[in-house]
Amino acid sequence: MDEMAVEFLHELNVPFFKVGSGDTNNFPYLEKTAKKGRPMVISSGMQSMDTMKQVYQIVKPLNPNFCFLQCTSAYPLLPEDVNLRVISEYQKLFPDIPIGYSGHETGIAISVAAVALGAKVLERHITLDKTWKGSDHSASLEPGELAELVRSVRLVEKAMGSPTKQLLPCEMACNEKLGKSVVAKVKIPEGTILTLDMLTVKVGEPKGYPPEDIFSLVGKKVLVTIEEDDTIMEESVDNHGKKIKS
Numbered sequence: 018m019d020e021m022a023v024e025f026l027h028e029l030n031v032p033f034f035k036v037g038s039g040d041t042n043n044f045p046y047l048e049k050t051a052k053k054g055r056p057m058v059i060s061s062g063m064q065s066m067d068t069m070k071q072v073y074q075i076v077k078p079l080n081p082n083f084c085f086l087q088c089t090s091a092y093p094l095l096p097e098d099v100n101l102r103v104i105s106e107y108q109k110l111f112p113d114i115p116i117g118y119s120g121h122e123t124g125i126a127i128s129v130a131a132v133a134l135g136a137k138v139l140e141r142h143i144t145l146d147k148t149w150k151g152s153d154h155s156a157s158l159e160p161g162e163l164a165e166l167v168r169s170v171r172l173v174e175k176a177m178g179s180p181t182k183q184l185l186p187c188e189m190a191c192n193e194k195l196g197k198s199v200v201a202k203v204k205i206p207e208g209t210i211l212t213l214d215m216l217t218v219k220v221g222e223p224k225g226y227p228p229e230d231i232f233s234l235v236g237k238k239v240l241v242t243i244e245e246d247d248t249i250m251e252e253s254v255d256n257h258g259k260k261i262k263s
Contacts, residue, residue, distance in 0.1 A: 033057065038064065042068050057084070085111060087103040087118050120140070143158055143160070198218070198220075201243045203215055234249065237256070
């Protein structure tokens with residue numbers, strides 16, 4: 018029946034084949050499906066990591082266009098049995114294929130978390146009424162929940178953003194208002210060699226040296242007299258001479 022289904026779906030020109038968890042360790046079936054050349058989505062419920070490594074080795078040479086879904090085959094699935102960390106493990110072991118998540122839990126929070134962990138494919142079951150007979154219905158999403166899941170996933174995708182940490186344009190207004198500078202803790206006469214006890218960090222106007230530069234100022238000579246609470250400006254400090262140890 019599995020082979021007939023593959024042929025039938027292939028004739029229908031489906032966009033991809035979904036391999037359910039119950040067939041993931043059926044290696045002849047996997048080979049036949051992979052040879053059709055269509056993208057494959059392979060669930061991993063009830064399987065071990067050793068089995069998934071074998072699945073990868075079988076499918077990869079025949080059809081490189083496939084993905085694994087972390088899945089636990091229980092309906093409904095309890096949170097403690099989800100094991101979202103398997104997603105990260107799959108990403109490390111199989112870095113050249115997308116990793117996704119097939120969820121049978123109630124609600125959408127865990128599925129959204131899977132996306133935050135890097136899941137690229139998300140599968141959930143849908144029902145019109147969770148009270149209908151059959152364990153699958155209670156583990157499925159009703160249409161309103163599905164819509165909320167899609168909205169939440171798109172929101173998380175935007176929020177993932179960039180790994181580069183920097184001052185962003187949207188932070189400029191807050192930085193202007195709350196960003197601090199190095200200021201004089203006491204009056205500092207012209208020609209003084211700066212020590213740490215002469216300096217402090219406050220919100221100052223105009224902006225001067227940022228707080229992270231305070232240690233680099235120690236040992237430098239001031240070129241003008243700086244009044245208490247005045248910002249330490251770049252032009253007020255000799256940046257060309259060597260630091261002088263006190």
